[in-house]
Amino acid sequence: MDTVTKDAIVQQLIQLTSRDQVNVDPDQLNYASLDFYRKYPRARKIYQAPIPVAIVYPENVAQVAAVLKYANDTGVNVIPRTGGSEIERGLESAREPHIIVDGSRLNQILKFDPEDMQLTVQAGVPLKQAEDWLNEKGYTTGHLPQSQPLADFGGLVATRSIGQLSTLYGGIEDMVVGLEAVMPDGRIVRIKNVPRRSVGPDIRHVFIGNEGSIAFITEVTVKLFPYLPDTYHYLAYTVDTMREGFRLLRDIVAAGYRPSVIRLYDAQDWSQFYPKHAEKPVLIFRTEGPQPLSDATAGAIKAMVEASSQTQPYEPLDEIIDWFKHLTWTQKEVDAEVNQLEKTPFVGFTTEVAANWHEIANIFEAVTARVKKEIPNLYGIGGHSSHSYVNGTNLYFVYAFIDAEDDPAGEMARYHDPINKIIVEETLKRGGTMSHHHGVGKARAPFIKEEYGSSYWVLKTLLKSFDPKNTMNAGNIIPLEFWDEPD
C-alpha cells in the first residue's frame, strides 16, 4: 500500500458516511475476505485472501457515489456486496488495499406498480422479503433461485442469476426493465423502465452480469406476474437413461411448452435426497399460470413423457412436492454446513455449465468419467439439468470428496480447482459455456479467453472503458495478469 494508509482509508470513509457506517471489526473483516467458494477454509477460519480494510454501508446513492469516487481517485479496490451468497470468489479481493461496499442498508421497496406490473427496489432489498410481500398482494417476481433467502437484488442482477422457475419466467435478464447504477468515477446513471426499446445496443446488459466489475447497482425495477399457487401441477417420472431424459426435456421445450420447472437428475445426484431412488435418473416438472394454461401444459407433458417406453411414474409424488418446498437454502442450511465442515473434511461443491442439446449428454458422460478417474478420494459426482431452452440446457454438477489430508488451506488445489478445470475443459471443447448462472468471479476468470474466443476483445474493451483504473472488483471476470496485456 504505497499511497494511502489503512487509517487514512477508514478516516475518509467515516468522513464520507458516518462512524456507524464503517465496520473494522477484525472477525467480520476476516469473514468478508472469502465467499462460498472457500467455504471449507472459511468454516475452519483459515483466511487465504487479502483482508479488507473496512466494510462500508452507504445509506443513499450519493454516499455510494462519494465512496466510489474516493476509491477511484486513490487506488483502493472496491468489492461491491449485497447478500454475500457469491460462490465463485467474486467477493475475494485480487488487489490490496480493498474495501467492501455493502449495499444492505439500501433496503427500501421504492415503488409497487400493479398497473404496469413492475416493482422498483433498492439494491439491498432481500429477494425473499420482496417476494413474500408481493405474494400477499397476489403477485410474484417469478424469481426463485436456490439462494432466494440469502441474496439481494443488487447481487442477483450483478451475477445474471436464474431461478428454479426459469423456463416460464426467464432469468433475471428477462425480468429487469430498468435500473440505477454508480460508475467508478461517482457518476450516477439511470436506465428508464419501458416494455421494450430499439435505441441502439441494450445498455441494461452493461450492468446485468457486471459482477461488481463495472459499476455499483443501486436500484432495480423488475417485472411482476400474477401469483397463482392454486394452479400448480407436479409431475415426476423415473427414466432409464440420462440420454432419454435429455431427449424428453428437449422435445417438450422445443414443442413450445413452458412448465415453470423442468428438471432431470441423474441417480447419484437424486440419491442425496431420497437414497432409495438411487437406481435411475428422475424427471420432474411443475406447471403454473392461468388455470387452463397450467392444465394444458401438464396434460401435454404427461402425454409426451408417458409415450416413452423408458419412463415410469415416480412414487410417491408427495416426495417431490415436499422436496421442492425445501429446495431453497436459508441461513439455517448454511450454518448446518459450516458446523459439519468444522468437524469433518467431507466437502461438497457444485459447478454449472450449459451447452446445446446435441452435446449435453456427451459433456455429462465425459465429465463424470474423467472426474471419477482423475480425482482421488472422490465420494461421488452426479448432476442435473434445471434450466432448459429451445436450443439447449444447463448441467449442474454436484460432487463431494473427502479431504484425506484434512488440510483446508490446500484443498482447493488438490480437489476443487482440478474438478472445476475438468468440467470447464470438457464443456468448452464441445462449444458450451463455462458458466450458466453462477458468474465468472475469480474462480473461472483464468478461462475467460477460451470462453469468449475472438469476442474477448469486446469484453475487455467494455470493462476497461467504464473502469479504466480497474477500481471495481479488480481481477474479477478478467484476471489481473490479462488486464494490461496488449489487445
Ligand SMILES: Cc1cc2nc3c(=O)[nH]c(=O)nc-3n(C[C@H](O)[C@H](O)[C@H](O)COP(=O)(O)OP(=O)(O)OC[C@H]3O[C@@H](n4cnc5c(N)ncnc54)[C@H](O)[C@@H]3O)c2cc1C
Ligand atoms: C446455497 C446457494 C444457492 C445458490 N443458488 C443459486 C441459484 O439457484 N441461482 C443463481 O443464479 N445463483 C445461485 N447462487 C449463487 C448466488 O446466490 C447468486 O449469484 C446471487 O445472485 C448473489 O446475490 P448476492 O446478493 O448474495 O450477491 P453477493 O454475494 O453480495 O455478490 C455477488 C457478486 O455480485 C457483485 N455485487 C453484489 N452487489 C452488487 C451491486 N449492488 N452492484 C454491483 N455488483 C454487485 C459482487 O461484487 C459479487 O461479485 C447460490 C449460492 C448459494 C450459496
